[in-house]
Amino acid sequence: GLAPTDLDAIVFATVSPDHFIPGNGVFLQRPLGVGTIPALDIRQACSGFIYGLSVADAWIRAGMFRRILVVGQEIQSTGMDVSDNGRNTAVIFADGAGAVVLEATDDPNRGLLAFDLHSQGEFAEMLWVDSPGSMYHPEISHKDLDDGKQYLQMDGKEVFRHAVTRMPESVNAVVGKLGLGIGDISLLLAHQANLRIAEMVQRKLDLRDDQVYNNIQQYGxxxxxxxxxxxxxxxxxxxxxxxxxxxxxxxxxxxxWGSVACRW
Structure with a gap:
């Protein structure tokens, strides 16, 4: 029941923007016809939507804005190495988009109740795209292209090992902030990295099948x-x-990585 002009701000999470500069937020703002509202882009990859919610939540709690559009969007297909060299990424990553409108509420027991956010830069090169990059001059060279540095590189074993540890830790932490336990969770929606990770997270948290939902088998x-x-x-x-x-x-x-607990 809202119109685009009811929005006060946009938070746009993506690591695959249409252009190097500017971010996608303003390119969404323009066709929406929402005037000069702020549009912020964040680059937190798979945890981007969680981080985007945390930014929007903080803005609303600070009284800066009342209604914020939070977007998670990626175009991965144009950045995949579809040769045998890229088979560990090209078969998994996909294109997609989703959005929510976050709005202030007067009910302290509803909405986004707690966040748990983390990062660990020592593992940055385990899942990354090396080039183009501003640390190089030129930002990308013919040799970089020949070496495939423009493609996503992933150490799948390391990503799996950390993901199945960090997500359960974070879920426990965020419900703990509310004085609740895993048994109080009605539904856990975990990032769809791959089905093995999602199933391992479910097992580690001892959640029933009706407490989780997966769709990676449909969308990647x-x-x-x-x-x-x-x-x-x-x-x-x-x-x-x-x-x-x-x-x-x-x-x-x-x-x-990170988690957010919401009371619907």
Whole structure:
């Protein structure tokens, strides 16, 4: 029931922007016709939507804005090495987009209740794109292209090992901030990195099948878009009802990870 002009700000999470400069936020702002509202881009890869929610939540709590559009979007298909050299990434990563409107509420027991956010830069090169980059002159060279440095590089074993540890830790931490336990979770929506990771997270948290939802088998890993797509499908499918405790969690490049607990 809202119009684009009801928005006060845009937070746009992506690591695959249409252009190097400026970010995608303003390119979305323009066709929406929302005037000169601020549009902020963040580059937190797979955890981008969680971080985007945290920024929007903080803005609203500070009284800066009342209604914020938070977007997670990726175009991965144009950045994949589809040769045998890139088979460990090209078969997983995909394109997608999802968004929510975050709005202030007067009910202290509803909405986004707690966040848990982390990063660990010592593992940055375990999941990254080396070039183009401003540390190089020129930012990309013919040799870089020949060496495939423009493609996503991933150490799959390291990503798996950290993801199945950090996401359960973060989920426990965020519900702990509320004085609750894992058994209080109505629905966990975990970043769709791959199905093995999602299933391992479920086992480590000892969650029932009705407490989780996965769709990577349909869409692949859409990076910052996986969680809003999950959330949309669960809302449309009746998996979320008023009063449910919904926890969103993600892990990705950086490494960066985090969770948010929401009372629907």
């Amino acid at each position: 890993n859409t990076t910052a878009a996986t969680i809003p797509i999950l959330l949309d499908e669960c809302v449309r499918g009746g998996r979320v009802k008023e009063g449910d405790l919904v926890v969103l969690t993600a892990f990705g490049a950086g490494f960066s």
